[in-house]
Amino acid sequence: MNAATVFGLLATALVGVGLYGFIVNPQPLRKILAFNVIGSGVFLLFGAIARRGAALGLSGDPVPQALLITGIVVAFSATALAVTVLLRLFDETGSTTLSSGPAPSASDPDPAKARE
Amino acid sequence: MIEVFHLVPALLIGALAVYTTVARDTFAATVGFIAYGLMLTVAWVQLHGVDVALTESAIGGGLTGLLLVRASAKLRASEAAARAERPRASTRLAAAILAAAVSAGLAIAVLALPDPAPTLAPEVLANIGPTGVGNPITAVLMAFRATDTLLESIVLLLALVGVWSLAPDRVWGGRPGPRYNADPDGILAFIARVLPPIGIIVGIYIFWVGADDPGGKFQGATIVAAMWLLVLMAGLTDAPPISRRLLRAGLVAGPVAFIAIGFAGVATAGAFLAYPDGWSKPLILVVEFALMPSLALTLGLIMAGAPERTEAASPREAAP
Secondary structure, three states: OOHHHHHHHHHHHHHHHHHHHHHHOOOHHHHHHHHHHHHHHHHHHHHHHHHHOOOOOOOOOHHHHHHHHHHHHHHHHHHHHHHHHHHHHHHHHOOOOOOOOOOOOOOOOOHHHHHO | OHHHHHHHHHHHHHHHHHHHHHOOOHHHHHHHHHHHHHHHHHHHHHOOOHHHHHHHHHHHHHHHHHHHHHHHHHOHHHHHHHHOOOOOHHHHHHHHHHHHHHHHHHHHHHHOOOOOOOOOHHHHHHHHHHHOOOOHHHHHHHHHOHHHHHHHHHHHHHHHHHHHHOOOHHHOOOEEOOOOOOOOOOHHHHHHHHHHHHHHHHHHHHHHHOOOOOOOHHHHHHHHHHHHHHHHHOOOOOOOOOOOHHHHHHHHHHHHHHHHHHHHHHHHHOOOOOOOOOOHHHHHHHHHHHHHHHHHHHHHHHHHOOEEEOOOOOOOOOOO
């Protein structure tokens, strides 16, 4: 197994772990964190594909590698915005719950709300 | 033997990802995420993506990690209530099955990737000559796909506008973040005096070598921004009020120069962001030099956060 396969398979595992955390962890900050784990898995998968494109003395395909740099910066921008929204929500309401009911209940875990 | 150097980091990264997901305490999870980001850097080096490794360690692990750790410390009071919302075992099981299915599907795709792999490396090498830069990734970022880089710098600016717009009305135009008060004789203040001269040189060096070797403006700007944050957190200086015109001009200077050169390309080379023959390297340098300070300022201010105090900040309190 070469590096591209090992880290390609790791990347698939990271996407799965991140997705599980995204659904299961109720805290919005944990969802942002899980979103970053999913993102890094996607980046790593793309990086493994870039490595497979090594040719003519280059150690990898430079086009995906350049797109990855852009992707990491954009993911940081989205994370920063999400964290600031969350902190403002906490300042305004004193709580960070995403639950719509009056009392926190276990029956309404809606991960989609974390992205809005 | 070589495989050990792939498998050990891979196992460590996987274990850290699981830890950040299952750790009970959110603060612990975010600290785990920083370690995870640093270990990912090793994976990127193993994949020979040194430019990406620099970006991942600086932005993916460093800045994102700092952002999450700081937020988790502020949100500590909400932890107990959130734990009560933990979904039932059946939901968790369904989530685990879904996640495993997604992973398995991706793994099948990874193992079935075409061989030989498709690559744009020959096209990049065939056209890199006229751009005048030696690092193929920089050539892609600044010449072949300069639109991406332009939009990326604007995305960062929009993120900053988004962060600022979350300020309460009464402090609009004020200073971001709290006024940090560290012991002026403490280790933090000491490091904040010693490290920045070195860090700024390293940041500018990484920026400069990006033309021919791994590095570039985003990685360099992140290091410079980190030095500024260190000085801020040590209480040696205060963040500027966001209403300051000079500050805002500095933020948009880089993207504006990039756009201007892009439109100049319409007149001189027939397309937006095209460079006329023989002018590629100088124009790329102008864009890079204009972007780097704007990027450092934008990244630093995004990290500093939304305005929390009015412009007339309270005088510094005596350190305990």
